[in-house]
Amino acid sequence: MVDPLDAALTGLSASRAFTVSSDDVGDFVRISGDDYEAHTDPDFMARSSFGRLIAHGALLVGYMSAVGTMAIRGAQARGNIDIPVSLGYDRMRFTAPVFFGDIVTATYSVKSVDKAKRRSLADVVVVNQNGVTVAVAEHLMKWLHTDADVTV
């Protein structure tokens, strides 16, 4: 008999494209409080080797979170799944700059399930419209029972 958590999570993946708009980066500056000149000052960045404004790495984490939610819904479609919570990320790297107007695709792929701990580990990759990987991470999800034990 296949374990219900295995059945819901094995091979699960989700993917979505996001357009990195100037407005969204501006709103992210306000919400996060991160007003680093790399995201806000075109003159500052014109003098840099990047040449122009770049998006926050933390905004890409928002996209990672969104495809994680898509994966949760995929799991729920396969079976009766408790409310999961994001435990965190490992080896998160911002590997190339993301510019305003870029279209990036985030993909979430479950790669292992720890049934005893009710955790899954997933690879998350964000690729731009030129096929360049701009961010990677491993994501750890906890599939809860009734108790909200999110301490790790």
Next chain:
Amino acid sequence: MVDPLDAALTGLSASRAFTVSSDDVGDFVRISGDDYEAHTDPDFMARSSFGRLIAHGALLVGYMSAVGTMAIRGAQARGNIDIPVSLGYDRMRFTAPVFFGDIVTATYSVKSVDKAKRRSLADVVVVNQNGVTVAVAEHLMKWLHTDADVTV
């Protein structure tokens, strides 16, 4: 003679409080595309062990990013520092739920400097108004020369 990068980064820290407003979480849903019911559906969460809506972990990463920028400005105040970029995070964990209206304080503390690679490693901790740690991570910053080599 003290190395200029060491002089700028040794013991550097930055800290700031953030109020997690319902409006900001709503805007984060729109920007990130992550509309998980944990952040948007009070009835769904009333049935959960959390009892109410929680903020995105990825929003806390935005706060981590903001105190990283404060640390950059602290380094720039100490000396002539090139444009740094965020390389990524390790061992990021969301250790307790964050509710709307919570006031969380993020603190960024440089703990080591790799002069050869021009990288610094920092502990980032986010604590709520009750003294509970809600998120932790290690952050890796690259202090660039003129070339924008962000590949890791």
